[in-house]
Amino acid sequence: MADRIPSSAEIRRWRRYLADEQAEAAVYRDLAGRRTGEERDILLALAEAEGRHEQHWRTLLGDNVGAPRKGAVRTRFLGFLARRFGSVFVLALAQRAESRSPYEADVDATDAMAADERIHEEVVRGLAARGRKRLSGTFRAAVFGVNDGLVSNLALVLGIGATGVPASTVLFTGIAGLLAGALSMGAGEYVSVRSQRELLEASSPNPDTQSALPHLDLAANELTLVYRARGMSPEEAAQHAEDVLRSVAMATGSIGVTAGGAPATDVVDEHEAIGTGMSAALSSFCFFASGALLPVLPYLFGMQGIAAIIVAATLVGIALLGTGAVVGLLSGAPPFKRALRQLAIGFGAAGVTYFLGLLFGTELG
Incomplete structure (x- = not known):
């Protein structure tokens, strides 16, 4: 670039890349500060690589570096999370950020830089996989529990509410569904995990x-x-x-x-991956109950009729979007698509019971 003057658009783009590289390096350093051993060394090496990319853009900019700029909003948000939590969620977000690198399509980025970003995605994926493995047992029970609670109790409340019974009947039906479902989920998860661990132990x-x-x-x-x-x-x-x-x-x-x-040490890893029966049961019970409580809340506060149904569906819809997005983040998939999928499945199931309730209510009336 020494033989020509860069355009204003190029300078703006290079400055943006420079700011993003600085922010990403800061994220990895913040994550490294919350870890020890091999993971810390890997994260610091990633930060060093981002520093090399940063130097590339500084060289191109020369005297046009200008005042320090802030990185992209998503990168700064990653930095905020890394400084305060340093969890697998941050690594999952960082993995997606690395996969969106524009360097392959940018003529001013070197092939080595584009290749680095590809490899960085796999490195972060590997680090995130360690955290996912540690979370998998309890997290699986938690996600299944909260979604089952949301969908099953919303379907129950909407189906009963559509028949035209008094609000008090809907309320007590919802509470009964909450308790029955939470106890069933907890017991079922305990038996499932214990059985899986016993199968592993029998093979060890x-x-x-x-x-x-x-x-x-x-x-x-x-x-x-x-x-x-x-x-x-x-x-x-x-x-x-x-x-x-x-x-x-x-x-x-x-x-x-x-x-x-x-x-034969992998058996221990398998045991850790599925978690313990008690932790899985408690997670299932608590998360099912918390999810199942949302459809009941409008009736607890005295609402009734179509207004209570709309509020219940809205609360559950927000929760379904949230759990879908979290699952998407942890799995490295697009969180927005996973959120919409979760919403569609939940509302589809609840919609069927609502219309069946309307049908039965009409026949009974």
């Missing part, structure tokens, strides 16, 4: 089996059967069993080896 190697290793008949080598049962070929199983038995004398052998030969 028994550590006590290691005590039998020194006493195995080396000629028969029953250990070979263990590895064949886990998927190895007879030749691989024989070799692996021989290696394990050879290492017993040095106290390094372990029966708890997977079919691929790696230590």
Whole structure:
């Protein structure tokens, strides 16, 4: 760019890129400040990479750098969240921000910069995946619980309300639905998670089996059967069993080896991913109850008729949009589309029961 004078439009665009790079580097540094170990090092490396991109735009701008500018609103919002929370939500948002990089279509950005942004998206995706894994058990129960509460109790309240029964009947029906659904969700989630954990435990190697290793008949080598049962070929199983038995004398052998030969530590990760039965049950109960309460609120405050139905539907609609957006953010999908999908599903189910209530109300009347 030294052989020509950049246009005003180019200068504005470069300044915007410069401000965005500065803001993104600040986000990664803020996130790094709330972490330790490998995650901290990775985030600081990302901030350093953004600093290289920042220098590229400074070089192009030269004397036209001008006064410091603020980055894009979404980037500054990310920085605000990173400084105060540093959660997986911020990483999920950062992942989407990296995926929207304009560098591939900008002739003034280098191919290396465009490639960096692609890789940054995958790096942040990997960091976010760690947080998603830690959240997955309890979060799954929470999301399912609140959405079931919203949709099922809205459908119940609208269906009963459409029949023309007194508001008090609708209120007590909604409260009964709240309690019944919350207890059912909590109990069902507890049984589901406990059953899943018990299946994992049944498939996990028994550590006590290691005590039998020194006493195995080396000629028969029953250990070979263990590895064949886990998927190895007879030749691989024989070799692996021989290696394990050879290492017993040095106290390094372990029966708890997977079919691929790696230590059986992944089972622990699977247990962590599904969470505990009690935490999942409590999440389901509380979130179902909080979701199921919204359709009942208008009746609790004395509203009735069509006005109560409209308010209930509005409250639930806002909540459905919110939960859909949160799920979209955590999954790396477009939050607006997920929010609309959630709203459409919830209102579709409630609409069916409302019209059935109208039909039954007309026949009874």
